[in-house]
Amino acid sequence: MIKVWDYIKEYESLRGEILEAVDQVFKDGTLIFGPKLAEFEEKFSKFNDCKYGIGVGNCTDAITIALRACKIGIGDEVITTSNTAVPTVTAIVNSGASVKFVDINEYSLMDVSKLANAITDKTKAIVPVHLYGQMCEMNTIMNLAKKNNLKVIEDCAQSHGATYFGKKAGSIGDIGCFSFYPTKIFGAYGDGGFISTNNEMLFDKMQRIRFLGMEKKKMSSGHWNGKYYAIEHGTNSRLDEVHAAILLKKLPYLNEWIDRRREIASRYNNELKELNIELPMEHPDNRHAYYIYVVAHKNRDEIMKSLAEKDIFLNISYPWPIHIMEAYKHFVCSKCTCLPKTEEQAKKIFSLPMYPTLTDEEQSIVIKELKNLI
Ligand SMILES: Cc1ncc(COP(=O)(O)O)c(C=O)c1O
Structure with missing residues (x-):
């Protein structure tokens, strides 16, 4: 039998490394927000030529968090394409915004010649989907975004490692969102997602939103370590240590x-x-x-x-x-x-x-x- 996608042979070739990595996480005793996530966030950001990265639960959450960090919500419009996976649109609707679709070109990607006409007073962001592993025409998208004061959130769920004029997917727009769903170019052995950015303010905000809007705050008693305190409304979307450890083993390949x-x-x-x-x-x-x-x-x-x-x-x-x-x-x-x-x-x-x-x-x-x- 020949499947359209298969991970079993990959697992067989990496089995020793992966089981050892998982065992190490279990033995180390930190399962969420530990050293493996920190190391993976640093290394995968470097791979994407981005300064900052945040591991999250999946790419649907990544796009939702990105839109919320850009203050996009009810009454706003977000432009994307309709030949995408449902979650691109789920995430936009999660933010409260409505969706404006533009048609595609001969590469099955956003037809940027249709973009200018799609922009209205309500438009706040463009979500170009780098479909099938190929990036959209980002120069035109970025120029139009700049001219119209729009945010650009790249949907890179299908485009890990793809480049446009030598620039990596997720490194050109304000924010890039990745999926580690098992079938993807860079897949976990379960769900996972990632947010990349070069913008420090957006990074801080998205880090907070992915963890219930919390920051560590000192208690009045002067508790030395601080306690979690929600400073804004967030969500709960974390890449766990086991998956960070597995992805760290896979990244060099x-x-x-x-x-x-x-x-x-x-x-x-x-x-x-x-x-x-x-x-x-x-x-x-x-x-x-x-x-x-x-x-x-x-x-x-x-x-x-x-x-x-x-x-x-x-x-x-x-x-x-x-x-x-x-x-x-x-x-x-x-x-x-x-x-x-x-x-x-x-x-x-x-x-x-x-x-x-x-x-x-x-x-x-x-x-x-x-x-x-x-
Ligand atoms: C283009 C696109 N965007 C977003 C997603 C959502 O990814 P996830 O399953 O990690 O939420 C996918 C995955 O199917 C996708 O293909």
Whole structure:
């Protein structure tokens, strides 16, 4: 069987290191807010070329906390794309703001030529989603944000290690938000998330918000260590020591894993280019990290069904744009015609197996079966 994503081979190769790291955390006796989280926050911030980093429970929380730190709330509008994972929009709605969708371009990313028209007096932020492992056109986004006094919160859930003009995902906007959901380019063995920023004030505020709005305060008795005291309304979203320790073990391999993803993508590109199938495009300013390898074909359902019969399992990210979903369709007018590319893509996209431990032999089988079919 060839899965679209698989972590078992990765775990087998790192099992000794990971179990040792977990055992060490258990023996050391600090399970939350300990030295592993501090070390991971420092090292992953460095990886992202950012000054500050905060480990949180997941990326949905990361985006929610980022928006709250930017004082975005009821009555405000936030611009994003509709061909994203639901949590991008969940987080915006969590903040109290409403969502404005712009269409996508030929790279399946925010069409920045549509951005200026989408900005209104109520717009307070842009959330560009660096989808599938490729970054949005950040120069235009940042210029428009500066001109209109908007915050930019990069959704980097799918783009660890990706670059745009050599700059890392999460290092260009005001804040970058990452997911360590297991399937991601850099996945934990459970939930996890991260916030990166170069802004010290936002960093302080987000650190507080992720932990119930608390700071350590001395008691009137002069208690030497201080006690937790909420100075603003926050939430509870922490990356625990066990996951920080596991991610610390995985971090040294991240660049080499992204190189392997790029190698797999390059082979798909070369071997499928003669077929009647749309292949993903990499913008020349970008280094795509290939979280997933997304192709498009009008007969995708038949293709997926036929390959599943041969034990090759593909996936669709995402079959429904957010703006047609019951929960969020009120953000567009009832007969929405302004997101044609988003809707067209959703009908035909699907992803091929992509993960660093996919073997050459497995990839050959996928390519051969696709060639037989198309
Ligand atoms: C683009 C995007 N944004 C946000 C998220 C949310 O991540 P998490 O599951 O860590 O909350 C995901 C994960 O599915 C995602 O793909």
